[in-house]
Structures are given as C-alpha cells and as structure tokens.
Amino acid sequence: MTSRIPPYSESFLEETRRRLIELRTRLTDDDLAEAALRPVDQGVSLEHPAEYGSDAHEQELNLGLLEEESVRIQQIDEAMARVDGRGHRPFGLCEECEDEPKRLCRSCPWIAEERLRAVPWARNCTAVQERLDGGEEEGTRLEE
Numbered sequence: 633m634t635s636r637i638p639p640y641s642e643s644f645l646e647e648t649r650r651r652l653i654e655l656r657t658r659l660t661d662d663d664l665a666e667a668a669l670r671p672v673d674q675g676v677s678l679e680h681p682a683e684y685g686s687d688a689h690e691q692e693l694n695l696g697l698l699e700e701e702s703v704r705i706q707q708i709d710e711a712m713a714r715v716d717g718r719g720h721r722p723f724g725l726c727e728e729c730e731d732e733p734k735r736l737c738r739s740c741p742w743i744a745e746e747r748l749r750a751v752p753w754a755r756n757c758t759a760v761q762e763r764l765d766g767g768e769e770e771g772t773r774l775e776e
C-alpha cells in the first residue's frame with residue numbers, strides 16, 4: 633500500500649486553485665475566447681514558457697479548437713473539485729501509478745509539482761503521459 637498522503641503544500645494547492653480559476657475565467661470569457669484558439673507556441677496560460685518543453689505538455693496545452701474548450705472546462709472543474717477535496721480521487725494522484733506505482737518519477741504515485749503547474753488538470757505523471765502519447769499503443773495501457 634502506497635502512501636495516500638498528498639505531498640503538496642497548502643500554498644501550492646492555493647496557487648493551483650487560483651490558476652484553475654484564472655484558466656476557467658479565460659476560457660469562459662467571450663472577449664478572450666480567441667485565446668483558446670491561439671497556437672501553442674504563443675501560450676495559453678504560460679508564465680514560464682521555458683518549462684513547457686515536453687510534447688505531452690504541448691499537446692495538453694494546445695487547446696486549438698473551440699470544441700475542446702468545453703472539455704477543458706470540464707477538466708478544470710474536475711481538477712478544482714480534487715483540489716478542494718470534493719473529487720472522486722485525491723488531487724495529483726497519478727491514475728496509472730495509483731495501484732501499481734511505476735516509480736518513473738520521484739514523487740510517484742503523486743504527480744510532480746512542475747507538471748501540475750503546467751497542467752493543473754493532469755491525471756497522469758509526466759512519464760506515464762509521455763508513454764501514453766508516445767508510442768506503444770498495443771496492449772496493456774490503461775483504459776478508463
């Protein structure tokens with residue numbers, strides 16, 4: 633049994649909550665709707681673009697199409713519920729590593745703070761997400 637005590641500080645959770653609210657406001661604000669249409673290289677919410685190098689992050693941040701907006705809003709709402717302890721699962725717990733930690737990152741089974749800063753609605757750790765995005769489709773990847 634792995635530890636179920638989240639490693640995140642109150643201030644990190646508070647910061648994450650603020651970020652989620654800000655992102656949601658941006659997505660639902662008509663004047664700023666076009667922000668969701670910007671290509672990824674101009675950023676969606678990026679305060680520290682240099683940190684967002686991986687393909688996984690780029691894909692997650694590439695909102696691209698408006699029809700993805702509602703999906704994103706839902707993801708944000710779910711993440712917000714998790715941050716507030718109202719979710720079905722704890723905030724930041726990697727879905728892949730929950731039952732069987734893959735030990736691919738230091739904080740396993742918890743998603744690293746850097747990743748949650750970049751993608752606060754993330755449900756998998758970076759390493760797992762890269763594998764899901766990257767390649768070996770065949771076989772035993774998680775399907776919810």
Ligand SMILES: [Zn+2]
Pocket residue numbers: 726727728729734736740741756757758760
């Ligand atoms: Zn993981």
